Amino acid sequence: MSRTIAYLDTPNQQKPSRARTEMYNTMRSDDVQRDAMATFGDNYGALTFAGENARRRLGPHALEQLERTVQHGEPLNEAIANEVATAMKDWAIENGCTHYCHWFQPLTGSTAEKHDSFLNLDHNGQPLAEFSGDALICGEPDASSFPSGGVRDTWEARGYTAWDPTSPAFIMRNGGERTLCIPTAFVSWTGESLDLKTPLLRSNDAISKQAMRVLRLFGNDAGVRHVYTTLGCEQEYFLIDEDLAAMRPDLAMCGRTVMGAQPPKGHQLDDHYFGSIPPDVQAFMGDAEERLYELGIPAKTRHNEVAPRQFELAPLFERANVASDHQQLIMNVLKRAARRNGFTCLLHEKPFAGINGTGKHNNWSMSTDTGHNLLSPGKRGGSNLQFLTFVCAVVRALDLHADILRGSIASAGNDHRLGANEAPPAILSMYTGEELQAMLDKLATGETAAFDSKTELDLGSTVMPTLERHAGDRNRTSPFAFIGNRFEFRAVGGQAPVAWPNTVLNTAVAESIDFIATAIEAAVAEGETKGSIEASATSVLGDVLKQHRRVIFNGDNYTEAWHAEAEQRGLPILRGTADALPAFRGDDVAEMFDSYGVMSTRELNARIDVLIEMYCTTVTIEANTMMQMADRMVRPAAVRYCTELAESVATMATAGASCTAVASDLNQLISVMDVLATRQGALRAAIDHNVGDNDAHASHVQNTLIPAMDAVRLACDDIESIVPVDLWPMPSYTDMLFG
Numbered sequence: 001m002s003r004t005i006a007y008l009d010t011p012n013q014q015k016p017s018r019a020r021t022e023m024y025n026t027m028r029s030d031d032v033q034r035d036a037m038a039t040f041g042d043n044y045g046a047l048t049f050a051g052e053n054a055r056r057r058l059g060p061h062a063l064e065q066l067e068r069t070v071q072h073g074e075p076l077n078e079a080i081a082n083e084v085a086t087a088m089k090d091w092a093i094e095n096g097c098t099h100y101c102h103w104f105q106p107l108t109g110s111t112a113e114k115h116d117s118f119l120n121l122d123h124n125g126q127p128l129a130e131f132s133g134d135a136l137i138c139g140e141p142d143a144s145s146f147p148s149g150g151v152r153d154t155w156e157a158r159g160y161t162a163w164d165p166t167s168p169a170f171i172m173r174n175g176g177e178r179t180l181c182i183p184t185a186f187v188s189w190t191g192e193s194l195d196l197k198t199p200l201l202r203s204n205d206a207i208s209k210q211a212m213r214v215l216r217l218f219g220n221d222a223g224v225r226h227v228y229t230t231l232g233c234e235q236e237y238f239l240i241d242e243d244l245a246a247m248r249p250d251l252a253m254c255g256r257t258v259m260g261a262q263p264p265k266g267h268q269l270d271d272h273y274f275g276s277i278p279p280d281v282q283a284f285m286g287d288a289e290e291r292l293y294e295l296g297i298p299a300k301t302r303h304n305e306v307a308p309r310q311f312e313l314a315p316l317f318e319r320a321n322v323a324s325d326h327q328q329l330i331m332n333v334l335k336r337a338a339r340r341n342g343f344t345c346l347l348h349e350k351p352f353a354g355i356n357g358t359g360k361h362n363n364w365s366m367s368t369d370t371g372h373n374l375l376s377p378g379k380r381g382g383s384n385l386q387f388l389t390f391v392c393a394v395v396r397a398l399d400l401h402a403d404i405l406r407g408s409i410a411s412a413g414n415d416h417r418l419g420a421n422e423a424p425p426a427i428l429s430m431y432t433g434e435e436l437q438a439m440l441d442k443l444a445t446g447e448t449a450a451f452d453s454k455t456e457l458d459l460g461s462t463v464m465p466t467l468e469r470h471a472g473d474r475n476r477t478s479p480f481a482f483i484g485n486r487f488e489f490r491a492v493g494g495q496a497p498v499a500w501p502n503t504v505l506n507t508a509v510a511e512s513i514d515f516i517a518t519a520i521e522a523a524v525a526e527g528e529t530k531g532s533i534e535a536s537a538t539s540v541l542g543d544v545l546k547q548h549r550r551v552i553f554n555g556d557n558y559t560e561a562w563h564a565e566a567e568q569r570g571l572p573i574l575r576g577t578a579d580a581l582p583a584f585r586g587d588d589v590a591e592m593f594d595s596y597g598v599m600s601t602r603e604l605n606a607r608i609d610v611l612i613e614m615y616c617t618t619v620t621i622e623a624n625t626m627m628q629m630a631d632r633m634v635r636p637a638a639v640r641y642c643t644e645l646a647e648s649v650a651t652m653a654t655a656g657a658s659c660t661a662v663a664s665d666l667n668q669l670i671s672v673m674d675v676l677a678t679r680q681g682a683l684r685a686a687i688d689h690n691v692g693d694n695d696a697h698a699s700h701v702q703n704t705l706i707p708a709m710d711a712v713r714l715a716c717d718d719i720e721s722i723v724p725v726d727l728w729p730m731p732s733y734t735d736m737l738f739g
């Protein structure tokens with residue numbers, strides 16, 4: 001065992017056991033030779049009802065109908081649904097399933113599943129395995145225990161899950177158990193959506209409808225039936241020794257540490273980022289990836305991240321709805337694989353204060369169903385006005401709706417991250433890079449410019465190849481950056497479901513595409529630019545840029561100077577969740593979501609209420625956890641050390657000696673303990689303070705409860721830095737991050 005941690009010597013503590021992990025790793029390397037062909041050929045998608053698995057079991061007619069539904073959103077009739085259900089059941093049973101479930105994403109942000117077995121009884125009472133089209137298409141879970149934000153009363157329990165045929169059904173392995181999971185939308189008896197998937201699907205339709213207008217305007221719509229948003233999410237995470245994590249109630253309850261003195265080393269040396277991956281972590285990654293491949297999730301990239309014990313996984317991008325389901329599964333698979341490998345996987349935005357937090361970079365673009373990326377400037381270096389139209393729509397959307405986009409990523413966890421010098425700030429701005437900036441500058445003066453997508457990079461050595469240099473550099477500090485052929489929304493939180501921010505982004509962009517398309521159509525029909533699409537588009541886009549380019553910022557987003565400048569530019573600065581979520585309450589915002597058919601005002605308000613409630617509840621749980629740890633761990637440890645010090649002082653005095661250092665340690669400790677007691681009193685009062693109204697409660701949490709927690713934390717961390725390691729009752733940052 002490589003870890004030598006002082007507190008291990010403390011009696012009554014469970015010793016971390018790495019033996020299991022080591023055994024598992026040895027077993028893996030000896031017995032499991034990963035074969036690329038087996039992994040990507042036979043194994044890839046083996047547990048999804050898609051591709052070969054569906055083709056082999058469905059008749060040509062059913063297959064064609066299903067394909068039309070998946071590709072073009074056409075409805076599926078009952079007979080076909082029955083055939084699909086039977087084929088799916090046979091496939092699932094052959095793969096070891098006894099149960100199926102409708103798998104959905106309620107407003108809690110996690111996933112939900114209610115299992116039913118395939119068991120039925122025939123008229124003689126004999127058991128048989130059965131799964132009908134009805135059961136595939138519609139389920140009926142009790143909706144009363146899921147948050148509805150007031151859409152439903154507790155007694156109004158009826159809710160439905162509706163099959164989403166565009167996201168492949170899959171088999172989830174859980175130990176020896178296997179369950180057929182059917183991705184579904186979740187709606188109430190009234191037809192109002194109670195989940196995150198439904199508005200995302202609707203927002204995709206909104207984008208599609210508006211983007212098609214632009215394609216028609218530029219004469220590029222031949223053969224295109226639908227425009228999709230595409231999504232690739234880079235997931236960061238921490239891996240901590242499971243036994244160490246289990247000794248921290250805060251990690252168990254909150255997924256983050258609510259106290260912990262800083263270790264002498266953080267990531268100042270930048271020696272972890274892209275460093276060689278430790279063997280036990282690589283074994284974990286291989287295990288997780290195998291599970292992801294089975295589920296048809298195209299995990300592509302893995303590497304060490306900036307902070308110690310922090311890593312990243314990125315899949316290839318997919319259509320947004322599927323990518324969003326897959327994102328939920330990735331988080332689930334990472335957590336389970338971590339457990340199998342003796343780790344705890346932390347997805348929380350800020351598990352360790354003072355150490356880089358965890359985000360999810362949301363790479364987003366729009367693509368036709370014929371595979372043309374609408375945010376790709378193209379290789380020809382032409383002026384590409386259609387590309388600029390879509391870019392300008394995003395610029396306008398970001399400027400007009402910066403507040404709700406900020407709100408779409410607001411959570412208790414992400415508040416710790418946004419604004420710190422590691423993550424994008426809470427101010428939303430766009431990074432364009434030099435080349436796109438030059439094009440936009442020209443456009444604002446009524447001209448068009450070519451996009452030189454790539455130049456050459458000479459490395460100055462004859463043995464090295466000449467590289468192609470991308471048009472723009474990268475800007476890690478920007479919350480929303482153009483990356484050559486897509487935008488990267490970098491401020492999304494590590495544990496956030498991506499459906500929600502993408503729903504907001506899609507709707508805001510759909511509205512701007514609508515606005516721009518309407519203006520270009522009008523300009524083509526009349527006025528100075530009449531008849532010319534080029535002249536009309538150039539003029540409209542120029543005006544849009546003049547009005548909205550203040551949201552573009554290519555400098556360092558981490559600096560104080562930017563905060564001051566952003567304020568001058570009139571960009572919203574919404575520091576915390578309690579500031580950001582109320583932005584959704586504006587009438588114009590409700591009108592936008594309603595008019596594009598994404599959410600009714602009731603559906604929107606319900607979501608905001610649920611998010612605010614979750615924010616308050618999360619912080620209150622953290623505060624109570626902190627109180628318990630202070631009461632039951634920190635103070636008793638401090639008292640023990642006080643007693644030890646007092647006994648030393650007394651013993652020394654008896655021996656006729658006096659040591660001022662020991663006496664001063666004692667006095668210092670006593671005074672910090674007093675400070676802690678006072679601050680805990682204030683924290684208790686803040687927790688107990690009863691605020692009726694949802695928004696007012698959120699303000700109280702942000703402005704009173706969190707500062708009270710910060711104060712208690714400081715005192716606890718002071719005590720930790722005084723109390724000897726053998727008396728400290730929980731693993732320290734050093735143990736967890738460097739042990």
Ligand code: ADP
Pocket residue numbers: 230231232233234301314315316317318363364365366373485486
């Ligand atoms: P980096 O860390 O350099 O930003 P990664 O390769 O880790 O890059 O992740 C980039 C992500 O962007 C991947 O998930 C990739 O599939 C995704 N991506 C690439 N092109 C598109 C696109 N057109 N639409 C959406 N996502 C994309």
Ligand code: MG
Pocket residue numbers: 234361488
């Ligand atoms: Mg990236």
